[in-house]
Amino acid sequence: MRLWGPWHRRLHSQVSHITTPIFYPNARPHLGHLYSSLLCDVFHRWQLFKKGSSLFTTGTDEHGLKIQAASERAGYASPREFVDNLCRDFVKLDRAGDIRFTRFIRTTDADHVENVRKLWKLCDLNGFIYRGEHKGWYSVSDETFYPESKVQRSGTDADKFINTETGNEVVYHTETNYFFKLSAFRERLVAYITENPRFIDPSAKRLQVLRELQEEGGLPDISISRPSSRLKWGIDVPGDPSQKVYVWFDALCNYVSSVGGIDAILQDAIPEVALRHEGGNLEVSSAEWWRNTTHVIGKDIIKFHTIYWPAFLMAAGLPLPKQIVVHSHWLSNGVKMSKSLGNVVDPLLMIDHYGRDAMRWFLLENSQLEDDNNFQEDKLHSTRELLVSKWGNLVNRCCGAKFNLQRAVATFASMDRETLLNLLDGDQMLKEAVQKLFTELDMISEKMDGYISRFESRAALRNVWSVIDLSNTLIQDSKPWTKEGPQQDVIIYACMEASRILSILCQPIIPSLAARLLDRIDVPLDRRSVAFTKVGTDDLYGRGSNERGRPVPLQRKPLREQ
């Protein structure tokens, strides 16, 4: 058996930490939340697949006025009870979507609260926090103040004012707050983002942030506390319980809490709490986890992650994470799906009917970081149909009673490529088709690695389809049922090598279906790793695969009745 060298070795010692935004549990989660989590999940699973060590943090952002108000409206005795309930919905969705996080952090968790206080104290100690009077246009719904330039009269009610971007109502308001000297970081942020071109991805978003930073009057100081008389549900400002920490200052800090906390990062120490990281027994310091952290976020919260968060970290003397990946939105009839608007698709309903794998494949194939996408259920249904008709059918055909996969594998897995192809000398077209399929398979693992590392899932899945298409064409054109002996076996072998390798590589994408596809051709459990993703690396599979009556990996399902 050949072990595949450079790619396998190069990736061996990778450490990575990936995070979703922590979601605001003021209503049940929707498709958009599943999408952010899915991008992280595939990346996390891929790191583990490559024999890296990986942490994956997701969770809920539980403090703030919006939660306080929603809890009161819903008649709860305390916001805590309210978030406990909704938090369960987010975990339930993760379970349903096969999202394999290593920590579900809640901003009410004790270690997080401690870290928020620590972050505040460091920013204060370093001279970046001061007390002042805050006047301005405030949106309860967005929990933020807006500058005059981002406020306009509402088109429907002349007495009302709204924010130009979110369309939410704003009111003029004065209060005493603590301020963060954001203005002191403008040049450092511009320099950092310019010198580290992959810090914000995709590049259009990096340019957008740079433009915003360089705008006239660009980066005013921001208020980072609210009076406790108004905001009851939050963390007290250290040393001043009359004020509560602003939700974004609180929420963003979750990312450092979840890798062991600020002290451990600053001391480059192994975190005191054993992090439930998967893959390898490496003793990784909190600082190393932190330096290898990627934040995946929706474009709605870009300012908070690419400007506020790096500035808070710089102010506290903490290193910055590796990267912030910004994705576009899922739309409902052209409008961003959102909890507040209620124009959402319930992912649980979809998963319940079409299954988690079809849902995962659909979301990844029909999205790109840069472009918004409309959700269409009929497209989800046809994605599932294609998985059945193209991939499932390929496997079912090759596992038909006429063929013998076990014999083909035993004969060809250890045979060198030239000798194998020479067996087809009498049929040049067949020889070329098999050769082409093998050549594609030789490159597919490296290609997938590149695409998944860059969050280009659509391209990754299109590559998978093109190899499946080549295999189906090979079967249709060569008609193995009309052939006998080595020729027939080579065709079956080539097609099932394609399915075997693709199924192994797709485990991070469609975990359950990939397992069923591998089960169907009897790939041993210990032969589903990265070491087995080249042609000829497994000489043991296919035993019993051509017996009658085996269950199919995926059954057809009609479009859901609505």
Ligand SMILES: Nc1ncnc2c1ncn2[C@@H]1O[C@H](COP(=O)(O)OP(=O)(O)OP(=O)(O)O)[C@@H](O)[C@H]1O
């Ligand atoms: N329509 C969407 N498409 C893609 N991702 C989304 C979408 N809506 C929310 N998300 C994900 O959730 C994050 C925002 O979480 P939040 O809980 O605020 O969702 P929301 O539906 O926008 O809520 P709200 O309507 O209360 O503002 C986004 O940054 C993104 O990661």
